[in-house]
């Protein structure tokens with residue numbers, strides 16, 4: 001007779017269960033839930049083994065060829081393993097492709113591994129220490145088959161195939177959806193026989209250390225053929241569904257011991273555990289948030305992609321990234337964001353902007369940099385930059401960045417403490433540099449004053465969770481040597497980063513050549529601005545633009561560990577030139593992407609920056625393979641993190657890193673059809689496609705609803721302030 005227990009999360013349980021009754025082990029998937037079905041022989045009223053779920057992992061779609069380890073782990077199928085237990089050679093002909101079969105020690109371990117082109121892995125361990133073995137079990141199996149025959153159920157009919165190797169075709173579809181159907185009737189019979197031999201070769205001892213059973217399993221069990229009753233103590237008794245009587249008691253926590261106490265006349269009872277998303281694991285670690293996505297682009301060193309995937313977050317940190325089923329088994333989340341139709345990726349890193357300059361967006365277009373600066377931007381700034389303008393502008397910029405998926409940005413402006421305050425309120429991460437410039441500006445009449453102001457700013461935010469204060473000497477052509485060096489000395493004293501514009505225009509190059517007979521990069525090297533490499537430990541420098549550089553300059557930047565921010569849109573719009581991205585990448589310079597201020601872009605959309613970085617590189621080099629989509633995405637995520645010296649904290653979805661991530665919808669006409677998520681992110685996605693933005697574990701926007709900013713008020717304030725800007729430039 002057969003009894004069956006089921007634990008499930010999907011809606012197809014009964015179907016699964018009916019089938020599972022006849023199998024030794026079975027794996028199936030319903031939607032995104034993976035079921036692992038394990039049968040435990042019970043012989044003469046005693047459970048002989050206690051199956052224990054060790055791992056349930058469907059990290060499929062690792063798309064990168066360098067995932068060799070994972071691929072290897074996945075290359076054994078349950079059929080092969082059972083077969084090996086059977087003493088038969090691993091049959092290569094049983095696999096879809098001629099992959100290497102990982103040899104696995106079968107003793108004490110029954111692994112069910114599904115792999116194939118999607119590398120969907122499910123592994124079980126049955127601790128089957130023991131007592132008795134072998135023939136009894138095999139007999140039991142045979143009896144079970146006989147029993148099945150009497151049930152007058154086609155599926156349970158015994159098969160003549162017990163003595164031959166069954167076809168075991170586990171392919172990608174198995175992993176995806178209809179695994180169970182792939183286990184043919186022959187397989188069932190053969191698998192039973194094979195399993196019996198495996199168990200015979202292993203000591204069999206029932207172990208009662210873990211329960212994988214959820215109360216729902218009990219409930220389902222009731223519906224599907226085995227009766228039970230629960231009381232406050234003792235065990236559960238099981239019996240086949242013949243009389244409808246309950247014979248015993250249990251409580252949910254004592255499930256394993258309950259199984260052991262089963263008293264049955266049957267030679268074999270098959271216990272089926274199906275584990276899915278809602279299935280209960282013995283101990284699930286409480287965490288604050290889980291984000292489940294259709295695809296998770298981890299951007300880790302292997303550029304691992306999980307489809308589906310989930311990111312487990314506790315507090316401000318990522319604790320795990322794995323298949324949703326695995327995450328569900330391991331963690332109990334306070335909140336779950338279901339982005340099953342969306343792509344989950346690290347938050348974008350904008351390595352160069354001037355946030356409050358959104359207030360000058362569209363104020364003056366179609367001008368060269370110096371004319372644009374001297375005629376419009378500097379006068380507008382002289383008349384309108386104030387703490388209020390900086391607050392209003394930064395709030396607008398923060399709204400735009402959160403709405404378009406930027407989670408960290410590097411900034412250089414005035415009243416940077418106001419920028420910091422608003423950035424923190426909005427929940428964004430910022431590397432914020434107080435500008436040091438030789439001429440009088442709104443927040444400092446002299447560079448000395450600017451440096452003093454900067455020092456106060458640094459002290460205020462030195463140990464902030466979100467804000468990294470920085471010193472930002474504007475450029476080599478707007479500061480003298482003493483100011484440049486005083487800036488880096490201040491930064492080194494406090495161990496904070498330096499941000500500077502570098503070699504943005506040909507004019508800057510000309511100036512440096514005329515004054516110093518050197519390139520801007522070489523000049524800064526000559527005065528010790530870049531500092532010795534050892535200083536990288538506590539001072540990181542970010543150079544924005546780096547357009548007009550030669551091989552030697554790139555070598556200097558690489559040697560000094562300088563992060564470079566590439567701003568393709570600003571460079572194109574102001575006709576500043578084309579940064580040698582390929583040269584930077586070849587040299588291994590830490591390169592990130594930036595939008596620059598919205599006055600010269602005219603937005604802060606990093607998706608557009610990715611796209612333009614790719615297009616510009618292709619256009620400039622005549623090489624269509626230049627800056628492919630993955631490289632562009634790298635520049636906007638982990639590359640940007642490196643450029644800011646923050647790769648240990650952000651830029652990829654990895655345990656231990658800060659929980660900065662976004663979800664992006666892929667359902668628009670523009671994004672249809674979807675063959676490649678990375679291609680779409682770079683070539684067709686816009687900031688507006690971002691659905692949810694999370695920084696430091698905090699949800700800043702969910703399904704486009706802002707959580708930290710009052711959207712309408714931010715826009716109204718900006719419009720109000722724009723009146724003053726118009727007045728200032730006489731428009």
Ligand SMILES: [Zn+2]
Pocket residue numbers: 352353354501544596597
């Ligand atoms: Zn700039």
